[in-house]
Amino acid sequence: MNSGLFLGLSPLLVVSLGGLLLMVAEAFSKRRVDETSDDRDAGPSSELSLGTAVTLLAGAVFAAAIWFVGPEKLEGANLVAPWIIVDRFTLFFSFVLCLGGALAALLAGGYLPEHRLDRGEFYPLVIFSTVGAMILAAAGDLLSLFLGLETMSLGVYAMVGFRRASLRSTEAAVKYFLLGSFAAALLLYGGALLYGATGHTDLAGIREVIANAQPGKGPNFALVITAAALIIVGLAFKVSAVPFHMWTPDAYEGAPTPTTTYMAVAVKCAAFATMLRVLIGGFGEGGLESWAAGWPPVVALLAVLTMTVANLIAGQQESVKRMLAYSSIAHAGYVLVGVVSTMRAGGDAQGSVMFYLLTYTVSTVGAFGALILMGSRGAEAVSYEDLAGVGKRHPAAGFAFSLFLLSLAGVPPTAGFFGKLYIVKASIGAGLYPLAVILLLNSVISAYYYLRVMVYMYMREPAPGAPIAKPMRSGYVATALVVSGVLVVVLGLWPTTSLQMAVEAALAAR
Numbered sequence: 001m002n003s004g005l006f007l008g009l010s011p012l013l014v015v016s017l018g019g020l021l022l023m024v025a026e027a028f029s030k031r032r033v034d035e036t037s038d039d040r041d042a043g044p045s046s047e048l049s050l051g052t053a054v055t056l057l058a059g060a061v062f063a064a065a066i067w068f069v070g071p072e073k074l075e076g077a078n079l080v081a082p083w084i085i086v087d088r089f090t091l092f093f094s095f096v097l098c099l100g101g102a103l104a105a106l107l108a109g110g111y112l113p114e115h116r117l118d119r120g121e122f123y124p125l126v127i128f129s130t131v132g133a134m135i136l137a138a139a140g141d142l143l144s145l146f147l148g149l150e151t152m153s154l155g156v157y158a159m160v161g162f163r164r165a166s167l168r169s170t171e172a173a174v175k176y177f178l179l180g181s182f183a184a185a186l187l188l189y190g191g192a193l194l195y196g197a198t199g200h201t202d203l204a205g206i207r208e209v210i211a212n213a214q215p216g217k218g219p220n221f222a223l224v225i226t227a228a229a230l231i232i233v234g235l236a237f238k239v240s241a242v243p244f245h246m247w248t249p250d251a252y253e254g255a256p257t258p259t260t261t262y263m264a265v266a267v268k269c270a271a272f273a274t275m276l277r278v279l280i281g282g283f284g285e286g287g288l289e290s291w292a293a294g295w296p297p298v299v300a301l302l303a304v305l306t307m308t309v310a311n312l313i314a315g316q317q318e319s320v321k322r323m324l325a326y327s328s329i330a331h332a333g334y335v336l337v338g339v340v341s342t343m344r345a346g347g348d349a350q351g352s353v354m355f356y357l358l359t360y361t362v363s364t365v366g367a368f369g370a371l372i373l374m375g376s377r378g379a380e381a382v383s384y385e386d387l388a389g390v391g392k393r394h395p396a397a398g399f400a401f402s403l404f405l406l407s408l409a410g411v412p413p414t415a416g417f418f419g420k421l422y423i424v425k426a427s428i429g430a431g432l433y434p435l436a437v438i439l440l441l442n443s444v445i446s447a448y449y450y451l452r453v454m455v456y457m458y459m460r461e462p463a464p465g466a467p468i469a470k471p472m473r474s475g476y477v478a479t480a481l482v483v484s485g486v487l488v489v490v491l492g493l494w495p496t497t498s499l500q501m502a503v504e505a506a507l508a509a510r
Contacts, residue, residue, distance in 0.1 A: 008077030008086035011063040011094045012134050018055030019127035022048060026120035049109025049476055052123040053102040056130060060098035063091045067501075082140035082202040089354075092505040093137035093273045096358050100265035101130040103365040103480045108258035110474025111372050117256060122162060126262060129155030133270035140281065142191035142201040145274060149187065149238075153180050156267060159259040160251055172254025179247040183237030190230030194282075197223035203282035211285035228283055228295060235278070238271035239332045242305040252325035260321065261368040264328045265361045272335055272357060276350060276506075280342060289343050300340045300435060306333030307442040315449045318383050323449055324367060327408060330446060331360055337435050338423045344430035351503030352422035358498060359407070359419035359491055366404035366484035369477055373397050376472035384456045386469045391457035397471045398457045400481050407488045409450040410443050415491035422499060 006013070026048060067088060071077055077086040084090075105126050112118050132151025139145035157180065161173030195201050197219040198209040209219055233244065240248040252260045279295055288294040307330055314326035335356055341349035374390060374397055375382070391398030407416035420443060427436040462468050491498055 002076035002079060004074035004076040005079050007066060007069075008071055008074045009080070009084070010066065011059045011091070011098070012084075012131065012138070014062050015055060015059040015098065015127060015134065016131050018051075018058065019124055019131065022051050022055065022127060023124045025051065026124065029120060048120045048123040049105050049112075052105035052126055053109075055127060056098040056102035056105065059130075059134075060095045060102070063094040063098065067091045067095075082204055083144040084135065084138045085140040086138070088501075088505040088508040089273075089276075090134075090138040092354055092502060093269065094134050096269055096361055097130055097133045097137065097266050100269065100361045100365060101126055101133075101262065103362075103369070103484060104258050104262040104265070106476045106480040107261055107365070107369050107372055108256075109476035110472065111256065111258050111477070114472050114474065115256070115377050117163060119162075122159065122258075125155040125159050129153075129159070129262070130266060133266050136270045137273035137277075139274065139277065140203050142194065142203070145278075146184070146188055146191065148270075149184060149274075152267065152270060153184065156259070156263060159262065160255040162256050162259060163254075166254070168254040169256070170254075172251045176247050176251040179237060183234045183244075185234075186230045186237075187234035190227040190234065193223050193227035193230070197221075197227065203277060206282045207285050210283070210288060224288070228288060229298075231278060232295060232298060235271060235275045236302055239268055239275065239335075240329050241302045241332055241336060242309045242329065245306070245310070245329050248329055249322050249325045252328070253319065253322050257321065257368055257372050260325070261365055264324075264364050264368065268328065268332065269357045269361060272332075272339070272353065275339060276342070276353065279339065280350065291343070294343075296340050296343045299336055300432070303333050303336035303340060303435065304438055306330065306336060307438060308333075311442050311445045311449075315445065315452075317449070318385075320371060320384060320387065320453060321382065323453075324364075324371070327446065327449070328364065330442065331364075331408070333442070334420060334423055334439055335360075337427050337432070337439050340435065341423075341426040341430040341432055344432075347503050347507040349426035349430060350506035351499060352426040354502035354506060355495070355499045356419040356423055358502070359415035359488075362484045362487040362491070363404050363407040363414075363416050366400065366481060366488060367408060369481045369484060370397065370401035370404055373471050373474070373477050373481065374401065374469050376470045384452065385463070387453060387456045388460040388462045388468075389457070390469055390471075391454070394471050400485060401457065402454050403485055403488060405450040405453055407492070409447045411447075413492045415488045415495070418492060418495040418499075422495075 071086050071088060105123060108122055129152050132148045135144060135148030136152060139148055157173055157177045160176050161170055163169035194206055198206050200206045200209060213219060236244045283295055291297060310326045310329035314323050317323040335353055338349055338353035338356060407414035410417045410420040424436050424439060
């Protein structure tokens with residue numbers, strides 16, 4: 001048995017084993033009959049929430065520990081390559097995914113009992129979806145990529161429809177399942193075409209065949225380009241890029257808010273990790289990386305459409321949760337700018353993307369967590385009007401929401417400011433000045449709907465007879481908000497170390 005291999009895979013193994021133990025604990029736990037619940041057979045949600053958070057944080061700790069030891073020093077860690085690649089890129093995303101999953105689990109520990117959705121199966125779904133996301137980030141082969149994608153997606157489909165008594169939740173789950181399956185089919189078909197053209201399913205082999213191709217010899221480039229187009233479209237669905245975003249607002253709004261949080265951070269981060277692996281690791285050589293005939297102009301167009309359309313629609317929303325859904329789409333557009341910049345700026349641009357995803361994770365978890373905190377059962381915060389005056393009535397909740405909104409808007413000295421700054425810097429370094437300008441203009445537009453929430457919280461009073469949001473009391477939600485808030489401030493005041501680690505991880509994957 002190879003100890004280096006087991007150590008390299010330990011984040012994945014720890015989370016998987018924890019998920020199995022959690023399933024056993026949930027199966028043998030005592031259930032109580034709750035007449036007020038949507039499902040009368042209620043489960044011990046709070047205890048399972050803590051177990052899930054501890055399991056995922058253990059995975060994050062193992063990923064950080066191996067990072068400092070150095071995965072390149074672990075003999076035998078590459079025995080599972082190219083199916084699972086153990087490098088700093090994988091460890092960075094494993095840490096981010098476990099952190100986002102753990103915080104989402106803590107939010108669920110407060111939300112599910114409060115809203116009478118206290119069923120324990122939610123937490124194994126979170127854990128095994130995170131396992132799939134970690135496999136997705138580590139995949140260096142199209143077969144393991146597809147396996148990770150489906151493992152992640154199946155759990156999320158179930159979590160979206162977790163509110164079984166709600167027609168809106170059921171509609172959201174069906175819509176997400178159908179469009180998610182369509183995206184997976186595109187990826188699978190694109191992978192089949194790539195194998196037919198190159199004879200490889202591993203990304204390194206595909207890249208080598210494309211790079212060494214000579215005129216009249218080598219792969220059929222019509223097949224390769226078609227495959228690349230199908231894979232990019234499939235990944236665009238997963239990151240909810242415009243015009244492949246149709247499922248996102250309905251799925252985010254219909255799902256329980258902890259599920260929405262998980263989708264916005266873990267699913268999106270895993271999809272971007274895969275996009276970086278595929279575009280740079282598989283299509284990073286030859287004409288496919290050129291501006292004239294490769295993927296960069298396609299991704300650039302997606303970035304512009306995603307930023308602009310999402311921000312314009314977000315400003316018209318009256319539902320705060322739906323606004324945050326379109327905000328998540330807009331942030332995908334910002335990240336796509338960084339992805340395009342990798343064609344010229346290399347590791348620095350890829351590192352800026354990874355750092356942005358870290359800051360986006362903690363800011364988004366905090367924003368959705370603050371929205372959860374704002375509403376107890378029967379007095380939820382749904383619209384802007386529901387938040388009127390809440391900042392003055394409940395200063396702590398209002399301050400928390402304001403902090404995360406300012407970070408999402410990119411206001412210094414929060415983490416979100418430096419995330420956007422490094423993306424803009426990377427795009428300028430790559431000579432993509434129009435994209436940098438469009439990103440800055442869209443950031444200004446986005447400030448409108450973020451500040452609008454704060455205006456309602458601090459400068460408006462509820463209309464006579466209007467429902468008033470009443471914050472809930474939950475130690476789990478409060479803990480998630482404190483952790484997220486501390487990280488937003490720390491990453492904002494000391495961003496250099498995290499950025500350097502992200503750049504180091506990016507260089508390891510190239």
